Amino acid sequence: MPSETSFGWQDARDEALRRIRARDWPPGELIPNEADLAAEWGCARATVNRALRDLAEAGLLERRRKGGTRVVLTPLRKATLEIPVIRQEVVARGATHGYALIDRAPGPGPAEVCRRMGLAAGTGLLRVRALHLSDGAPHVYEDRWLNPAAVPAVLDLDLARVDANSWLVQNVAFTRGDLALGAVAADAAIADALRCAPGSAVFAMERITWTADQAITLVTQHYAPGYRMKTSF
Amino acid sequence: MPSETSFGWQDARDEALRRIRARDWPPGELIPNEADLAAEWGCARATVNRALRDLAEAGLLERRRKGGTRVVLTPLRKATLEIPVIRQEVVARGATHGYALIDRAPGPGPAEVCRRMGLAAGTGLLRVRALHLSDGAPHVYEDRWLNPAAVPAVLDLDLARVDANSWLVQNVAFTRGDLALGAVAADAAIADALRCAPGSAVFAMERITWTADQAITLVTQHYAPGYRMKTSF
DNA sequence: CAGTGGTCTAGACCACGGT
DNA sequence: CCGTGGTCTAGACCACTGT
Numbered sequence: 001m002p003s004e005t006s007f008g009w010q011d012a013r014d015e016a017l018r019r020i021r022a023r024d025w026p027p028g029e030l031i032p033n034e035a036d037l038a039a040e041w042g043c044a045r046a047t048v049n050r051a052l053r054d055l056a057e058a059g060l061l062e063r064r065r066k067g068g069t070r071v072v073l074t075p076l077r078k079a080t081l082e083i084p085v086i087r088q089e090v091v092a093r094g095a096t097h098g099y100a101l102i103d104r105a106p107g108p109g110p111a112e113v114c115r116r117m118g119l120a121a122g123t124g125l126l127r128v129r130a131l132h133l134s135d136g137a138p139h140v141y142e143d144r145w146l147n148p149a150a151v152p153a154v155l156d157l158d159l160a161r162v163d164a165n166s167w168l169v170q171n172v173a174f175t176r177g178d179l180a181l182g183a184v185a186a187d188a189a190i191a192d193a194l195r196c197a198p199g200s201a202v203f204a205m206e207r208i209t210w211t212a213d214q215a216i217t218l219v220t221q222h223y224a225p226g227y228r229m230k231t232s233f
Numbered sequence: 234m235p236s237e238t239s240f241g242w243q244d245a246r247d248e249a250l251r252r253i254r255a256r257d258w259p260p261g262e263l264i265p266n267e268a269d270l271a272a273e274w275g276c277a278r279a280t281v282n283r284a285l286r287d288l289a290e291a292g293l294l295e296r297r298r299k300g301g302t303r304v305v306l307t308p309l310r311k312a313t314l315e316i317p318v319i320r321q322e323v324v325a326r327g328a329t330h331g332y333a334l335i336d337r338a339p340g341p342g343p344a345e346v347c348r349r350m351g352l353a354a355g356t357g358l359l360r361v362r363a364l365h366l367s368d369g370a371p372h373v374y375e376d377r378w379l380n381p382a383a384v385p386a387v388l389d390l391d392l393a394r395v396d397a398n399s400w401l402v403q404n405v406a407f408t409r410g411d412l413a414l415g416a417v418a419a420d421a422a423i424a425d426a427l428r429c430a431p432g433s434a435v436f437a438m439e440r441i442t443w444t445a446d447q448a449i450t451l452v453t454q455h456y457a458p459g460y461r462m463k464t465s466f
Numbered sequence: 467c468a469g470t471g472g473t474c475t476a477g478a479c480c481a482c483g484g485t
Numbered sequence: 486c487c488g489t490g491g492t493c494t495a496g497a498c499c500a501c502t503g504t
Contacts, residue, residue, distance in 0.1 A: 006473090006474065006475095007474095008473070009473075009474085043474075043475085044474060044475045044476065045475095045476090045477095046474075046475070046476090047474065050473090050474095064482085064483080064484095065481065065482040065483060065484095066481095066482060066483045066484055066485095067482090067483070067484070
């Protein structure tokens with residue numbers, strides 16, 4: 001007789017996925033409600049809920065109270081990018097990580113930087129430029145603006161010995177961030193730091209991190225030519 | 234008297250988050266088990282479970298059976314990238330989307346392409362190069378390899394009228410993909426298509442999409458200079 | 467072995483939002 | 486109004502794994 005283990009939420013998710021892919025539940029169409037599926041699959045409604053919620057988070061279903069659940073027309077794919085802490089990323093690859101402070105300069109921030117950070121123009125900031133090395137070779141050139149109003153301790157930090165990236169991650173609790181990825185041509189400073197030709201195509205990642213209301217830092221990290229950021233979806 | 238509504242899973246998550254940020258639960262330390270927290274917060278264990286599972290998925294907690302739950306040392310931040318369907322992305326910005334087929338050529342795939350797609354060297358593929366326009370201006374130059382063995386219908390597709398991107402999304406059920414982001418210097422073909430200077434720094438996104446076992450397509454999309462891909466975390 | 471998280475259940479109440 | 490998903494509960498069994 002059926003000594004099957006129970007129909008778990010992953011089974012429910014897989015079966016729903018199968019029906020979506022098989023066009024058994026066509027794009028844009030309503031699917032049966034949770035109670036009916038629970039009855040059909042011989043499990044509790046909570047189990048169906050967990051499964052369908054998972055698919056909804058993955059972007060395959062749209063769920064609305066009273067409106068029911070329907071298959072999304074064009075499944076928008078989402079990929080999860082892990083934002084690397086450079087040092088960890090390098091070490092994880094089995095390479096040795098090096099760090100060199102290039103420049104540290106307190107002073108008023110440029111208007112554009114202050115605006116992006118939600119600060120009054122001319123607010124006093126700390127600019128830090130540094131280079132990360134991987135097995136001795138230039139890996140990432142980092143141009144950072146720090147907001148001392150949000151993190152006073154950075155003014156006393158020995159940035160020649162500790163990289164801001166690692167220190168912030170372990171000592172400042174930020175709540176959210178904005179991220180932008182792009183490509184830029186290496187200017188003199190970048191080319192000099194990364195030891196590449198001026199004008200080289202460089203992958204750049206810009207981040208602004210915030211506490212509840214204050215910007216902590218705006219940083220742009222320029223990766224040595226050829227770098228590729230990889231993930232799956 | 235306490236007419237408070239019940240202590241829901243989001244309340245539990247917020248309180249746990251507060252304790253983590255306040256170093257009330259220090260990095261690396263074990264936190265109380267679910268049963269204890271449920272008792273303390275006056276809710277069911279399932280509610281605590283939902284809250285802590287959420288924080289674990291966010292990368293703030295590590296949970297192991299019997300091992301308990303501990304605060305992650307260096308909260309690895311994750312950002313979710315939405316992989317754009319170019320046409321939709323353009324239209325969503327309120328711009329008009331244009332599409333032009335540049336080249337369509339069946340033939341054996343280069344060794345490197347076949348290798349990346351997990352195919353035997355020299356497998357017959359279909360190469361399609363196309364340009365997406367935003368309000369008439371070059372936006373994305375797309376260089377694509379399609380595997381007819383996985384999607385025979387592409388051979389009969391009128392790629393001059395339909396862009397492969399949109400068609401695939403709506404007609405092929407893929408299961409997973411690999412993604413790589415980087416910067417490249419525009420070669421002649423790219424510069425010509427995007428109407429930029431050769432050597433310009435161009436943001437490139439490469440994707441390989443798979444069904445259960447077969448590669449469907451390998452595509453590299455080159456964005457016009459200045460493009461930034463944005464998200465939050 | 468024993469403690470912890472992972473999951474399922476049956477039932478209940480509620481919030482939202484089409485009709 | 487009333488159907489649907491969102492969530493909570495109390496209890497139970499199980500899977501994994503540290504000790």
